[in-house]
Amino acid sequence: MKNEFRIKELILPFFIAILIFILCYYAKKTLFAFILSIAFSYLLNPVVRFFEVRGIKRAYTVATIYATIGLMVSFLILIVVNLASIDINSFVNNWPVYYSKFENIFTSMINKMIAVFPFLSEFKINEKMLNFMIFLPQYLISFIPSLLLLFIIPFISFFILIKGDRLLEIISDNVPSRYVEIIYHITTRIDSSLGSYLRGIITEAFILFILAFFGLFFIGIDYFSIIAAIVGLSSIVPYLGAFMGAFLSSIIAYLQYNNIYYVVKVIIFFVLIRFIDDWFLQPYIMKKSVNLSPAIVVISLMAGAEISGFWGVVFAVPTVCIIREIVTIAMEIQRTEFGWKPQPQATKVSIPYT
Amino acid sequence: MILDKFFNKAYDHSVLEKIKFFSQVPLFKNIKRKDLLYIFENLYEKKYLKGEILFKEGDIGRALFIIYSGSVGLYKKSGNEDTLFSEIKSGDFIGEMALLEEMPRTLSAKCHEDCHVFMFYKTNIESLINSKPRISAIINYNLAKILSARLRDSLKNEK
Numbered sequence: 001m002k003n004e005f006r007i008k009e010l011i012l013p014f015f016i017a018i019l020i021f022i023l024c025y026y027a028k029k030t031l032f033a034f035i036l037s038i039a040f041s042y043l044l045n046p047v048v049r050f051f052e053v054r055g056i057k058r059a060y061t062v063a064t065i066y067a068t069i070g071l072m073v074s075f076l077i078l079i080v081v082n083l084a085s086i087d088i089n090s091f092v093n094n095w096p097v098y099y100s101k102f103e104n105i106f107t108s109m110i111n112k113m114i115a116v117f118p119f120l121s122e123f124k125i126n127e128k129m130l131n132f133m134i135f136l137p138q139y140l141i142s143f144i145p146s147l148l149l150l151f152i153i154p155f156i157s158f159f160i161l162i163k164g165d166r167l168l169e170i171i172s173d174n175v176p177s178r179y180v181e182i183i184y185h186i187t188t189r190i191d192s193s194l195g196s197y198l199r200g201i202i203t204e205a206f207i208l209f210i211l212a213f214f215g216l217f218f219i220g221i222d223y224f225s226i227i228a229a230i231v232g233l234s235s236i237v238p239y240l241g242a243f244m245g246a247f248l249s250s251i252i253a254y255l256q257y258n259n260i261y262y263v264v265k266v267i268i269f270f271v272l273i274r275f276i277d278d279w280f281l282q283p284y285i286m287k288k289s290v291n292l293s294p295a296i297v298v299i300s301l302m303a304g305a306e307i308s309g310f311w312g313v314v315f316a317v318p319t320v321c322i323i324r325e326i327v328t329i330a331m332e333i334q335r336t337e338f339g340w341k342p343q344p345q346a347t348k349v350s351i352p353y354t
Numbered sequence: 355m356i357l358d359k360f361f362n363k364a365y366d367h368s369v370l371e372k373i374k375f376f377s378q379v380p381l382f383k384n385i386k387r388k389d390l391l392y393i394f395e396n397l398y399e400k401k402y403l404k405g406e407i408l409f410k411e412g413d414i415g416r417a418l419f420i421i422y423s424g425s426v427g428l429y430k431k432s433g434n435e436d437t438l439f440s441e442i443k444s445g446d447f448i449g450e451m452a453l454l455e456e457m458p459r460t461l462s463a464k465c466h467e468d469c470h471v472f473m474f475y476k477t478n479i480e481s482l483i484n485s486k487p488r489i490s491a492i493i494n495y496n497l498a499k500i501l502s503a504r505l506r507d508s509l510k511n512e513k
Contacts, residue, residue: 053394055369177406178413181473184398185416188477332456 032311033149037156039315043198048161062161066154101255182333190325197321204281205235208273212245215269221249222256237301237313239294242277246270296320372422379420381447381474381496389489396481398473408448408463408471415452415459417473421445424469429462436462450497453479 024031044065051061114121168187172180209232216224227248235241246267253262297317304316376382376390385393398417402408408419411431419426425443429436439461442448448463453476482490 049395052366053369053391055365055367057364057366060364172400177402177408178410180400181409181413181417184400184473185475185477188398188475192477192481 033152034156035315036149036311037153037160039318040153041157041160042195043202044157044161045164046195046199048164052164058164059162062158066158101258186326186329189329190322193325194318194321198318201236201317204277205232205241207281208232208235208241208277211273211276215273216249216266219253219262219265219269221253221262221266223252227252237316239297242270242274245273292317292320292324375422375445376420378445379447380500381418381420381450381493383492383496385489385492389486392486392489393474393478393482396474396478398475400471400473402465402469402471404465404467406465406469408465409459411460411462412458414456415449416456417475418447418449418453419463420447420472420474422470422472424471425466426469426471427464427466429464431462441466450500452476453497 047065048058048061052058168183172183175183209228212231213224213228216227221227227245230248231241231245234244249266249270250263253266254260256262297320300316300320301313304312304314304319306312308315373387373390373394376394377385377387382390382393397420402424408426409415411429421442421444423444425441426448427441428439428448430439431437442463449459451457451460453474456476479490479493482493
């Protein structure tokens with residue numbers, strides 16, 4: 001009777017699982033903040049672990065890290081605001097000039113197109129674009145509520161970091177001891193694949209930010225600090241960084257100098273950045289990370305965008321990493337544990353022990 | 355005084371004992387202290403209760419178990435019964451073959467008393483080969499020596 005399968009034991013866990021599912025469904029936004037917090041604490045965890053194995057208790061390490069990050073962010077904001085305020089001031093001063101230039105170029109372009117394709121006049125593209133420009137500040141303001149996440153996420157992450165691997169411990173304490181080995185095995189595999197990918201991509205984004213910052217400064221493009229920050233942030237989404245940089249800088253370069261020479265210069269600079277990324281950064285920084293094919297990356301980005309917009313794009317590749325690792329492990333388990341395929345063969349030894 | 359108090363509160367003294375313990379484990383022989391800390395970062399720690407099973411004969415081995423405290427019995431299946439093959443105490447380790455090949459375990463392991471173990475995974479040693487080749491070379495050399503000794507011992511017993 002000891003090993004008999006007892007369905008009664010499953011009733012409570014089953015109802016708890018359903019309750020959790022319903023709760024998650026109705027509190028989607030909170031769940032989303034929680035997922036972001038887990039991601040943030042996952043990024044910080046190696047630092048906490050580094051000090052933990054050297055004897056510093058988690059709570060003290062986490063508090064020190066938060067204080068340090070707080071100071072660094074304040075310092076960075078001071079620098080960036082100082083640099084950007086020069087840019088923003090000039091942007092505010094130059095905006096009417098740039099706007100009228102943009103309007104002229106855009107209107108003449110549309111008129112030329114309508115002359116060639118008369119049916120385009122029905123779409124009223126010019127009117128729609130100018131409407132968009134008027135409502136642009138409102139679109140930007142609509143992002144402000146999501147800024148609240150910037151305070152909520154570090155707050156939740158603080159407690160997740162202090163607790164450490166508590167969730168994993170709870171799981172491993174509540175499964176038959178024999179399966180603890182495989183649970184940690186799955187965790188190790190996902191951690192090794194995902195961790196190296198995330199750490200690699202963040203290093204890559206930082207290097208691209210520095211390259212874009214100095215490159216655009218030497219070319220003499222206005223708002224170089226803002227563009228470099230956008231390049232750095234958008235590099236977290238594969239391939240987007242250099243594209244965004246080239247797109248924004250060439251528009252600014254044309255409006256600033258009214259000369260195609262600077263646009264070509266900027267485009268060549270970003271093509272170079274792309275090559276540096278492909279030839280140096282990817283092989284050295286990302287060599288230990290997951291080797292996903294570009295086609296899978298693009299498809300996962302599209303799927304991410306379709307499922308949950310901007311954040312879907314940000315989380316697309318890490319999610320694919322996790323799914324890929326789980327599928328690989330599932331196939332291995334199918335082969336070994338369930339014996340659906342022949343057992344793995346031991347390394348053949350033909351020479352006797354001497 | 356205040357600094358001393360703060361340091362005592364913030365510092366986990368059990369870490370020193372653990373590092374001292376690791377330096378005495380044959381698998382980590384001749385590894386520098388700072389490298390031991392790096393290995394320690396990647397180990398899983400788990401407490402088992404008396405009577406709990408670490409793994410069963412025939413399960414696929416993926417980790418090496420280092421016994422920090424307690425004792426573990428190794429059992430061989432003969433017919434319907436498990437026969438005690440050997441008892442492993444604190445400082446010893448079991449399942450070293452899992453670091454080389456993911457093959458079925460040759461024995462079962464069961465805790466004879468409450469145990470505190472560290473798990474070192476094949477994935478860990480594979481990532482060490484890439485990130486810290488010097489440490490992985492020492493571990494692999496120690497592992498080869500241990501396997502050779504255990505093989506010699508088992509051949510002697512067979513005779």
